[in-house]
Amino acid sequence: MSIEFGKSLSVRETPIPGLVVLDLPVHGDARGWFKENWQREKMTAAGIELPDFGPVQNNISFNDAVGTTRGIHAEPWDKYVSVATGRIFGAWVDLREGDSFGAVFTTELDPSTAIFVPRGVGNSYQTLEPDTAYTYLVNDHWSPDATYTFLNLADETAAIAWPIPLDEVEISAKDIQHPRLVDVVPMPPQKILVTGANGQLGLALRAEFGDHPWIEYASRTELDLTSPELDTARRWRDYGTIINAAAYTKVDVAETPEGRTEAWAANVTAVAALARIATANGITLVHVSSDYVFDGTKDGAYSTDDVVSPLGVYGQTKAAGDALVSAVPRHYILRTSWVIGEGNNFVRTMASLAERGIDPRVVDDQVGRLTFTVDIAAAIRALLDTRAPAGVYNVTGQGEPTTWFDIARRVFELTGHDPARVSGVSTDEYFAGAQGPVAPRPLNSVLDARATEAAGVPLGDAGVRLREYLERP
Structure with missing residues (x-):
């Protein structure tokens, strides 16, 4: 696995409002590597607003095989996504009500990068290496009373260029049945x-x-x-x-x-x-x-x-x-x-x-x-x-x-x-x-x-x- 060492803590904007990519310092030697995946004090000092989003839960999705594909799911909470091991191709689609509805952003994430996903932005990924651990912090708990929005991974309007064709990977039955963009009910504002x-x-x-x-x-x-x-x-x-x-x-x-x-x-x-x-x-x-x-x-x-x-x-x-x-x-x-x-x-x-x-x-x-x-x-x-x-x-x-x-x-x-x-x-x-x-x-x-x-x-x-x-x- 290739990891970029020596980055400075910084943030990059994306075409989707509020969706930002973070470069994380990773320190390695003969024993392996170490990173501060979430460091509130340093992020605040760097002018990054994310430390105050108030996470209440930390989840990990472990994926055995290359090509594991999940999403596109938009929830009524913010999410901070990173990779502990392995590498992913991530795709995000703005499913919020407003002018940016339908905007798409894709990038690869490895342990030296993370991404902050605002409420209502659809989140999905495809693993590029075996034994990939996909981790995310969220600032709310799942609730049956909350509003959730979904988009089909194969939507023609979003036209996500998946590295591995979708007909060659395992996709859940629910993800296959999600609506196209034209039929998506946008996530309303808070x-x-x-x-x-x-x-x-x-x-x-x-x-x-x-x-x-x-x-x-x-x-x-x-x-x-x-x-x-x-x-x-x-x-x-x-x-x-x-x-x-x-x-x-x-x-x-x-x-x-x-x-x-x-x-x-x-x-x-x-x-x-x-x-x-x-x-x-x-x-x-x-x-x-x-x-x-x-x-x-x-x-x-x-x-x-x-x-x-x-x-x-x-x-x-x-x-x-x-x-x-x-x-x-x-x-x-x-x-x-x-x-x-x-x-x-x-x-x-x-x-x-x-x-x-x-x-x-x-x-x-x-x-x-x-x-x-x-x-x-x-x-x-x-x-x-x-x-x-x-x-x-x-x-x-x-x-x-x-x-x-x-x-x-x-x-x-x-x-x-x-x-x-x-x-x-x-x-x-x-x-x-x-x-x-x-x-x-x-x-x-x-x-x-x-x-x-x-x-x-x-x-x-x-x-x-x-x-x-x-x-x-």
Whole structure:
């Protein structure tokens, strides 16, 4: 058997997205040879993302004779394939739904090479030497409830140039009966779950992502995130992303005993469950946070590196949720402020007051920027599509920071009313004599989103979005 010694650890791309060939260092002497078939630390240092795919099983297929032919099978998990002894001709066909459906790649593998096969790519091989041991790591267990896809080894469209003609080798009856490419049902993408689907952000996410079989929108009645059965409520290995748009946002009620319990349940206990599920199943967790994680005393905009210092219960629960999500290997935390979407909100309230002839008193000592849910949804889409680095991203409307008082006057102006009807008042004056508890508000809610924009995430101008919002019927 001929093995190429002395290679450097490296990776080669293929025409099939996500399918990559790895060159592995093999060290030999008179006693034989040695290789590190899977070395997480060195692969990570080399910039190879594969070490985090989370294998749960290691299988070996030993083949006595030359010409043993197996496949083409596509499973709903990732696979890392290598050869322990012998040599194979491998063939891979993209059977995933999308533009690359039907793409083919072939190569030979010996102990000095390996290949990473993403979920939904059909995998097959033919042995070129006797006593070939074909090994593979996978990141899920076989399940009768999972989706599997197959392709006939002799498919004319794929036109795989097998070294040994298929009519001269042993092929299983099942492989002979697999469909041609024209009849293959493509492997669907991993599912996306959106929680809090009926809220302001949830509705924007519906508009952004649309209705597809692989996207699931769930309200609290459809999926209770605080249920002890959450771990078994879905086959979580079928999901690639969870977008958590569910949250308890009644900042003043959160200061009451009952509200405090509900806030911690929704913003911490539920988030902890999602973080646990995401970590265990290799899921990307997207979590929406708030400016309330800061106390608002900073002179200048808050960056993603600033230490959190929440003032009230709501802010404390959001900060705790952020900490939990940050421990998930693949996560995005979007910190935002002054969110406006479909439903009841400050802008709609001001427009209604203007129309009804009511002259409001609005706080003029809190500074920040409006953020429209359409922009949050677009930012989430961009982070997922570009596979941006995990971490915290500030996502707010752009433009000059302003106050609630300024925004109220602008709403009056844009709706054809006299902005002078709006009068300013301090936060302390506004809440003086309030019935019931009042949550402390950060006076500075300005978030620095320059790093987010530099990452290629689109952000709308708050002033432009406000005008567009009020112009909609």
